[in-house]
Amino acid sequence: MRALAAAAIGLAAALTLVFAVTAIGPPRGTTSPEPLLTSAPAHP
């Protein structure tokens, strides 16, 4: 019974971590102020 409880705790922790990380997600970022180019830059 105690083994089952320990396994459940491990599983719950994994699910909580995964749901939290995916709910937050990666940052959206912002639109770059750089223009659409009409001349070739010297370097990438």
Next chain:
Amino acid sequence: MRRRASLVLLALAVFLTALAPLLRWYVFPRMAKVPAGRYQAVVLEAKDATLIDYATLEPRRVSRLTMIQTLKGNVGQADKVKEATGRDVVVWDTLTYAAGPDGRMVTRIPERYVFDAHTQQPVHAGGENVDGTPVRRDGIEYKWPFLVEKRDYRYFDMMTRTTAPIHYRGTRSFHGLDVYYFEQTIPWTQVPLPRQLPLGISPDTVRQLGLERWYTTQRMFWVDPVTGAPVNGEEIHREEMRWTGHPEKKPITAFDGHVRMRPDYVDAAVSLVKSQRQLVLLLTDYLPWAFAGLGTGLLALSLVLEARGRSRDRRAFGGKRAHDGGKPARPAPAGEPLSRGGSP
């Protein structure tokens, strides 16, 4: 104490073992996406190309034609599309600007490409267009999905504004990376004239001269299979101005050249892909396998500890069993006669 340690190890083992598949099949599809605010420029060149001179309507050889392709993620528009469709999308405003050897404009074609940030499949919202004309893509453009498969894809051709298969032609080694090589051939097709042409000429002027624009290309991409990002691109591109209703008249070559990515941009693309692919591999391979292995190891250790704990208990209680069928003898409380141990 051992029993407690084995339970902690069991919880950890289940935690890690559960994380392994969750990372690969739940976290990765949700977390791996093209950033909405990505900005990227690529320079391609065609050396010793043929280019139409709009002043004389004659083709001429030029030492170099430069194509500057800029992709700019429009985060505000992506948020609006997300509100409307509920999908996580990327909106790319792009400009393909061709310049002659003197740096003057040859063509200038803006484009808006709206696609799913996870799958790279086109999303029909947010004003997708090419050169101001609304289009409806049913294939990828510029980038392949993450974890590219060895199969043909459908790729949008900006010039014809149609989608056609792009064929997988095998695996190649490119700058130390194993990449997938794709090829697409667009047969001769009549295409719209760009809205902006050199010398202030309008598409109507060209049409009034009785000319129409035809185009064919062989497009080649070397694509990193992990990130889906091309590390090299080439095009054998030909354009002709043909006389409307006069197939017997000789067409004027408008452009003929082999367009290749400038070597410094190839190096930059390879360098970027090499770093980004590690992040993808972390979620798809490195962490899931490490967690699965570690989880299995901890589970084994937990079982060993548990087994040892039980055998120790058996040894400890084995000699003190009562003669009534095996109930372990317990120390009698103080003041209680020992004869009460055993069966009631």
